[in-house]
Amino acid sequence: MNSTSIKPVSERRLRNTTSFKQSLQNSLTMAYRGLLKIKRTPEQLFDVTLQPILFTLMFTYIFGGAISGDVKSYLPVIIPGILVQTVITTSIVTGVQLREDMDKGVFDRFKSLPIARIAPLSGALLADTIRYTIATVLTFTMGYIMGYRPDGGFGYVVLAGLLVIVCAWAISWIFAFFGVIARTASSVQGISMIVLFPLTFLSNAFVPANTMPNWLQWFVKINPISHLVTAVRNLANSGTIGWDFSISLIGAAVIVVIFAPITVRAYMRRT
Amino acid sequence: MSNEQRTVSEEWAVEAQGLVKTFGNNRAVDGVSLNVRAGSIYGVLGPNGAGKTTTIRMLATLLKPDAGSARIFGHDVVKEAQIVRQIIGVTGQYASVDEALSATENLVIFSRLLGLSRSEARQKAAELLEEFGLTEAAKRPLKNFSGGMRRRLDLAASLIAQPPLIFLDEPTTGLDPRTRNQMWDTIRRLVKTGSTVLLTTQYLQEADELADRIAVIDRGQVVAEGTVDELKTSVGNSSLQLRIQEAQDIARARQTIERVLEVQSAVSAEGGIITAPMADADRVTDLLIALRDAGIPLAELSVQKPTLDEVFLTITGHGVEDEVKGDSEKVKEAAQ
CATH class of the missing domain: 3.40.50.300 (P-loop containing nucleotide triphosphate hydrolases)
Known part of the structure; x- marks a missing residue:
């Protein structure tokens, strides 16, 4: 509305498609929006800050003596377990927040803008890796304070952290899918917890599998969460990259390959 | 293309x-x-x-x-x-x-999504905030x-x-x-x-x-x-509202109105008030004389600027639907 007048339609360069480069740029801008929102409402980080601190303290002191004889020798078992459990639980929030976000008026504007349709989705998922990073750093820090000295060394601990973050990002596509198809945010939370609770607890995250009945061991051994936990233990405690590491990454890739397209399609249908 | x-x-x-x-x-x-x-x-x-x-x-x-x-x-x-x-x-x-987010952040994000560079986006946001008198609240x-x-x-x-x-x-x-x-x-x-x-x-x-x-x-x-x-023109610039003292006179009053003003009239839901579009104010004098000649006493007379109600009355023949129903439909619309 400044003195310059509006450019007529015939003089505009108009394209009916979105390039890959534009999709990427739009996603990064949407991720930036996600980061700003976290900055503006830091209280939404309560879960990722408190959960690792609380769970690490609780589980270690409750189970430590019973499972490993003493707290100190339980730490190499429990810290990777807590890490995986906390970070993956955090990925539920992605779906919940996506649902809340999509109900807001601002999504109408995103829909009316000439941007890549996938951007609001991929941007949100990308921004959430910051949450996983916070949870990861805090869990390892808590472990360190309580006396955990991973034998793998700093480099392998970082690698273990990255592995968990990548896997959590992959899993967040599942919850993003629930987020897109569900009617309310609380139902997303509900469905996700039902899926995640058995997965994290029926694993080797807290308790060695060989103490469980046979039929349960069978499930625990095929549970992808167990493989991820084992991969993290191998990396952090002995600096080795084994078969579990590969299985975790393959599993993450499979999840993305399946859920990213169906999530985007469901999202497109709603927009 | x-x-x-x-x-x-x-x-x-x-x-x-x-x-x-x-x-x-x-x-x-x-x-x-x-x-x-x-x-x-x-x-x-x-x-x-x-x-x-x-x-x-x-x-x-x-x-x-x-x-x-x-x-x-x-x-x-x-x-x-x-x-x-x-x-x-x-x-x-x-x-x-x-x-x-703040006003600036909102505008910067939308600008970036529309393909503006970081500095262009900042500039555009500042320009628009200035134009819309929001500069002071930009960061809130x-x-x-x-x-x-x-x-x-x-x-x-x-x-x-x-x-x-x-x-x-x-x-x-x-x-x-x-x-x-x-x-x-x-x-x-x-x-x-x-x-x-x-x-x-x-x-x-x-x-x-x-x-x-x-x-x-x-x-x-x-x-x-x-x-x-x-x-x-189709609605009449304003509408004339007449309250008749005796309810039994309403039908006769409407006939008189429609004859003199040559328009459609309507009776309000509460009854007793006749509404008619007033295309030509001069004719109201004729109407009042006609009503007196017919022996129909008026309780109240007022002129009202056209409202959506009158537009509807004139164009569709029915009034605006009751608000409650309208609202629930609007909610449904918004939910889609």
């Missing part, structure tokens, strides 16, 4: 043919056709739940029509949706901005914004790409008179720079102030279309 396609006529900003949208059993939009000339302000007037918002959402590519077609500057809203999005701005009824989170400020920011966000066509869905609903007048001025300035504006409103006065042409929508259909003057 080929040059051939790019030279499509620019005369029409909007050409909609028989748009239909059904939500469950509710035919929210039932064959709406609209033509909006480029460079004009077009008003879509109707009560809550008439299908205004749904129509706009279809034109703005937010909803797919179940039937019918629409073109924006010659581009089909379904087949060329991404092109249409490059030439429109949409300001919804509910502020479509991010509550958690929107939670603390008044309704008027939010609307202004919303409109500012729609203008980043300087779109040739702007959709405004009830831009002044819920604003106080002063803020409303500011919004009207802004809309007028917009059109001066060459934009086309399609706005919806529930208020005849607003359509009267702003629009070059008006379409009246009721129950998902266009029931009248024309310039403001044409519409007003």
Whole structure:
């Protein structure tokens, strides 16, 4: 509305498609929006800050003596377990927040803008890796304070952290899918917890599998969460990259390959 | 895209043919056709739940029509949706901005999404905030914004790409008179720079102030279309309201009114009040004399500026549907 007048339609360069480069740029801008929102409402980080601190303290002191004889020798078992459990639980929030976000008026504007349709989705998922990073750093820090000295060394601990973050990002596509198809945010939370609770607890995250009945061991051994936990233990405690590491990454890739397209399609249908 | 396609006529900003949208059993939009000339302000007037918002959402590519077609500057809203999005701005009824962020952050993000560089985006945001008198509140989170400020920011966000066509869905609903007048001025300035504006409103006065042409929508259909003057003539500039002392005289009084004023009259729901459009004030004298001659005593006489009610009464033969039903339909619309 400044003195310059509006450019007529015939003089505009108009394209009916979105390039890959534009999709990427739009996603990064949407991720930036996600980061700003976290900055503006830091209280939404309560879960990722408190959960690792609380769970690490609780589980270690409750189970430590019973499972490993003493707290100190339980730490190499429990810290990777807590890490995986906390970070993956955090990925539920992605779906919940996506649902809340999509109900807001601002999504109408995103829909009316000439941007890549996938951007609001991929941007949100990308921004959430910051949450996983916070949870990861805090869990390892808590472990360190309580006396955990991973034998793998700093480099392998970082690698273990990255592995968990990548896997959590992959899993967040599942919850993003629930987020897109569900009617309310609380139902997303509900469905996700039902899926995640058995997965994290029926694993080797807290308790060695060989103490469980046979039929349960069978499930625990095929549970992808167990493989991820084992991969993290191998990396952090002995600096080795084994078969579990590969299985975790393959599993993450499979999840993305399946859920990213169906999530985007469901999202497109709603927009 | 080929040059051939790019030279499509620019005369029409909007050409909609028989748009239909059904939500469950509710035919929210039932064959709406609209033509909006480029460079004009077009008003879509109707009560809550008439299908205004749904129509706009279809034109703005937010909803797919179940039937019918629409073109924006010659581009089909379904087949060329991404092109249409490059030439429109949409300001919804509910502020479509991010509550958690500040005004500047909102505008910067929208600018970046529209392809502006970081510095261009900052500059654009500052420019728009200045223009809309929001500079002082630029850094505050929107939670603390008044309704008027939010609307202004919303409109500012729609203008980043300087779109040739702007959709405004009830831009002044819920604003106080002063803020409303500011919004009207802004809309007028917009059109001066060459934009086309399609706005919806529930208020005849607003359509009267702003629009070059008006379409009246009721129950998902266009029931009248024309310039403001044409519409007003059909309604009568004002309406005459007469309260008759004796209820049994009402029928006779209506006959007298219809004979003298040569218009349709209606009796209000509460009974006792006859409403008739007053096309020519001079004739009221004749009417009063005729009523006295007929021996019909009046309890009260008043003249009222036309309201949406009268427009509806005149055009559709029924009044505005009761608000409660209208509201629930609006909620349904919004939920889709």
